[in-house]
Amino acid sequence: MEFSGKTAFVTGVAHGIGRAIALQLAEAGASLALADINAQGLGETARLARERGAQVVECPLDVTDEAAVRAAVQSARDALGPIDILVNNAGVYDCACDFVDSRSEEWKRKMSINILGTLYPTHAILPGMLERGYGRIVNIASVAGVYGIARMADYSMTKGAIIGFTHALAKEVTRRGVTVNAVSPGSIDVSGNPLPEHSFMGRAGTPEECTNLVVFLASDRASYISGQNIQVDGCRKRM
Numbered sequence: 001m002e003f004s005g006k007t008a009f010v011t012g013v014a015h016g017i018g019r020a021i022a023l024q025l026a027e028a029g030a031s032l033a034l035a036d037i038n039a040q041g042l043g044e045t046a047r048l049a050r051e052r053g054a055q056v057v058e059c060p061l062d063v064t065d066e067a068a069v070r071a072a073v074q075s076a077r078d079a080l081g082p083i084d085i086l087v088n089n090a091g092v093y094d095c096a097c098d099f100v101d102s103r104s105e106e107w108k109r110k111m112s113i114n115i116l117g118t119l120y121p122t123h124a125i126l127p128g129m130l131e132r133g134y135g136r137i138v139n140i141a142s143v144a145g146v147y148g149i150a151r152m153a154d155y156s157m158t159k160g161a162i163i164g165f166t167h168a169l170a171k172e173v174t175r176r177g178v179t180v181n182a183v184s185p186g187s188i189d190v191s192g193n194p195l196p197e198h199s200f201m202g203r204a205g206t207p208e209e210c211t212n213l214v215v216f217l218a219s220d221r222a223s224y225i226s227g228q229n230i231q232v233d234g235c236r237k238r239m
Contacts (some may be wrong), residue, residue, distance in 0.1 A: 014041025
């Protein structure tokens, strides 16, 4: 299988895109360290991954706690060996509102989870990748970080930061065997409920349609792709 012998650390796996990523990697033979603050959702994703034959380590984790992230990464290494793949999927959206009506507590929460929750796992795992001369990092951003979406100004800022981080980090580490890419989903239906049509395709995407690209970028088939932000948005209409 394509990921046999590879270990992936995936954050934000309790539901939606993160769960779909974990399960597709499991089906492809990867060993998995799965992290989420939602212990119940984490446990269910881990159960489903084990049903698909994967060796799984569960990491109940608040990605805004740097010490906890480093401890989780070490636990994953102890159980599974070196980490080859990192998928930074943990993030928060919350409700939309005009920026003038938003509160600083909301900004800080989004910045902590979306930005620090990407930086901390990367900083903990990247040195091992560089030492071995191999790694795949995939950051989940958003079309909000590309275009900016009205009534989502703070969220758009955090996702734009992830895209900028992806471009910059790739320039530092690609020559040393580590590729770094971002995937920016548009409207993805993670609830089974129809979403407003924001794309010229006339529908929302599925988690699996996003996951297919993430797993490709994590594979050796994508060995010459680095520093990219790729949108999965059905030809989104700019809002």
